Amino acid sequence: MSSIQAVDLAHVGRLINHGPTVLVSSAHGARRNLMAAAWSMPVEFTPPRVAVVIDKSTYTRELVLASGAFALNLPCRAVVDLAYTVGSETGKPAHEGDSDKFSRHGLVPLRGPALGLPLVPGCVAWMECRLIEEPHAQQAYDTFFGEVVSAQADERVFVRGRWSFRDDNAEWHTLHHLGGGLFALPSRTVQAERLKPVRT
């Protein structure tokens, strides 16, 4: 039985609220690609919207602009080598018929339920996004806004709308890139308490 469950769109902000590295996947016709992006954030809860930085030099940018859509995939500890590797190679085929990043790494994509986008297997959460056309933000800041139209997560680590990072599910903890292939894991947690104002 699959542990992948649909996530209520009202909870989408929580998926990337804690700042994980994401893989951006995209497709146009028979062409498809994925790239790593450390730079993404939610911008609105309702409707659920996100922003992600996609550099001008990338093949992903070409596919996103052509198709008007992209997916965010959240890699986890179990696929840390994959996340790092697809972040350090180009997906643009040098010759017609060259393998793309999916086949190069033996990945059979899952199919996004809303837009049919290729989703990366082995990840712990997935969002399909419709591109919101903002040519100025794209040009000036490489910033792409999208509306999330489907969201799924692995219920072994995302439970009732919240991340649950524990010792017994460490393989599925999200990745937070520190540079040079070193990733932090959100494995320890701390519960904050409200402070009372000091008397002044």
Add this chain to the structure above:
Amino acid sequence: MSSIQAVDLAHVGRLINHGPTVLVSSAHGARRNLMAAAWSMPVEFTPPRVAVVIDKSTYTRELVLASGAFALNLPCRAVVDLAYTVGSETGKPAHEGDSDKFSRHGLVPLRGPALGLPLVPGCVAWMECRLIEEPHAQQAYDTFFGEVVSAQADERVFVRGRWSFRDDNAEWHTLHHLGGGLFALPSRTVQAERLKPVRT
């Protein structure tokens, strides 16, 4: 001797690359405020630019628009209660002469070296940003772009342009908000290896 050191502006992207919660501080004339924001990201390395989401309902937004500047402060485990508390209360004085969030919590701000912005003591990194006026992105996505003009970090945890999260400096690890005051800490790390393509 202070452990606060200037950070080369070329390394600014690394400060928030891993997705920490930030406190946004701002000032205009005698008014000042701070708020918690989980939603921020770098958008460019050179010049160093960032984006941060500042909701229309906030007092911070009023001060940022009036002054054309904001600072990002990175709270750490040692000040987790403060980070949570300033994220759940308004800074707008109800009456003239009411205390602001700094004095309410006994905080004597540090002075930003470039713009004189009030910086939050007890944090582990600080950036002063000049607002880049983008009225459409501000209105449509609550997204504020800024150029980083000064950056500082605590060298006990940010060493030669990189975060160094270790057991012996756990009090200064950054915070990654999971919701409801529960924060993940980037205390464990994993080093990725490059994968070789599979034969297809």
